[in-house]
Amino acid sequence: MNLLKLSGSYIKTKPLNTLLNILLLALGIAIITVLLLASKQVEKSLTQNSRGIDLVVGAKGSPLQIILSSIFHMDYPTGNIALEEAKKLSRNRLIKNTIPLSLGDSYQGYRIVGTNYDYLDLYQLEVAEGTRWEKPLEVTLGAAVAQQSGLTVDNTFASSHGFMDDGLNVHDEQQFTVVGVLSPTQGVVDNLILTSLESVWQVHDHSPEADTTHAEASHDHDHEQNHDHDGHVHGSDEAITKQGLPAEGDQITSLLVQFRSPMAAVQLPRYINERTNMQAASPPFETARLFSLIGVGVDMLQGFAYVIVIIAALSIFIALYNSLKARRYDLAVMRSLGASPQLLFAHVILEGLIITLVGCLLGLLLGHLVIYAATQLYARPGQLGIDASQLLTEELWILVGSLVVGLIASLIPAIQAYRTNISQVLAER
Structure with a gap:
């Protein structure tokens, strides 16, 4: 006797009931999958994009906004900071290196970031075509x-x-020229257009004198590097403008700061916030705060999804239980033809597992499709660090957990099938 074929035949006898059970389970699994994919990959993306950055310094305002705009390029900057003040901060003995960023323009929605070569080194970026x-x-x-x-x-x-x-x-009066393309990183840098600080200053300062000043300064100081005698980059004002000298009164958007010692994490933020016109923002602290803010909503959605899964399990149990009543005679005939009680038990269990398996696989697929649609409609590819094609180990545990739920839901009907009394059922017939 082919149990798989037999269980499949009984499932097909009530297609609407079966479809409802499958869709209920799939909906719950899809919500769990979406939350899992989004939270895990966003957390990984946040960690990857903020690695090597101990502090971000920007204009007074929201620290979280500074982090989102300067590291993840997903928000508007809080303003600009004076270059002279940034240079003064970069000379602090607690700072190992500073990387300047100048934002404000874009092309087709892609942000143009003025910076220096340290930004390439920070993310270990390589040029795939052309040059930097x-x-x-x-x-x-x-x-x-x-x-x-x-x-x-x-x-x-x-x-x-x-x-x-x-x-x-x-x-229109200032045309950028593409000289190179970076290798893909699966990070936020893939969606950026990188150039020098002088380029951003020149685009926003159209006076002939300013353009000449920037061009001559850049020509005289191309490839200038800021190294000590051991060849290590150190924090100084030259590191900010190592590809050219600034004009008086220039500004930048923010500074990415790397500490020289752990003591800097204690002293620098307070010093910057209290004694300068700038704002210090810690990437680990602000990203943790961000997750705490959205964590309540995620937990609520997860709870809702688990409720749906439980309802689906109850629905499967009720469907199997009612189905068992309707086919008591069939089970009794099977027993009389030589089917063992263990076979009937396995038959009902298999029926519940098939429904659960189909619902779980459909839910996982639906979850990935929702992530794909969201990334295509609401974000540029890779901007959020979410890849719909990525499979997580946790999804295997979702599958196993779903089968356990299906097994539990099938257990009582299966026990009743096991205890089928042949003579009593046939006599009632």
């Missing part, structure tokens, strides 16, 4: 930017003021 930027108005594209925008080496483009892809406020 050297002169003002030269840019190196992130992998996703090159793929989605269609820009290639030697192409030129004009940036738009702000971060919206609306085609307004275009700096």
Whole structure:
């Protein structure tokens, strides 16, 4: 006797009932899968994109906003800080190195980031095609930017003021030239257009004198490096503008700070917040605060999903229990033809496991499809660090847990099938 075929035949006898059970279970599993994929991958992305950054210094405002805008490039900056003040901070003995960022423009919604080569070293970025930027108005594209925008080496483009892809406020008088494309990293850098600080300053300062000053300074100081006698980069004002000298009154958006010693974590944030016009934000602290803020909502959704799974299990139990009553005679006939009680027990258990397995697999697939749709509709590829095609180990445990739920839901009907009284059932017939 083929148990699998037999169980499948009984499932097909009540298709609407079976479909309802499968959809209920699939909905609960899909919600759990979406939350699992999103939370795990976003947490990994946050850790990956903030590695090597001990502190972010920006204009007074929300520390979380500073982190989101300067590391993850998902929010608007709180403002600009004076370059002279940033240079003064970079000379602090507790600071090993500072990496300046200058934001404000974009191309097709991709942010243009003015910085120096230390930013490439921070994320261990490699150039896949062409070279890294050297002169003002030269840019190196992130992998996703090159793929989605269609820009290639030697192409030129004009940036738009702000971060919206609306085609307004275009700096037509200043054309950027693509000189290279970075290798993909699966990080936020893939969605950035990197250039020098001088490029950002030059685009926003259209006076001929300012353009000449920046061009000459950049030419005189190309490839200048800020190393001590041992070859290590140290924190100083030269590190901020190592690819060119700034004009008087220039500003930057933020500084990515690397500590020289653990003592800096205690002293620097308080010093910056209380004795300067700048704001210090700690990436680990702010990301933990972010997760604590959204954690309540995630927990509520998870609780809702578990309730749905429990309801689905009860539905499977009720369906099997009612089905068992309707086919008591069939089971008695099977017993009279030689089927053992153990066989009938396994038959009902298998029926419940089939329904559970189909519902779980459908839920996992639906969860991945929801993640894929969300990343395509609401974010650029890789911007959130979420990949719908990635399979997590925890999904295997979801599958195992679902089968256990199906087993428990099938247990009582299976026991009743095991205890089927042949003579009594046939006599009632």
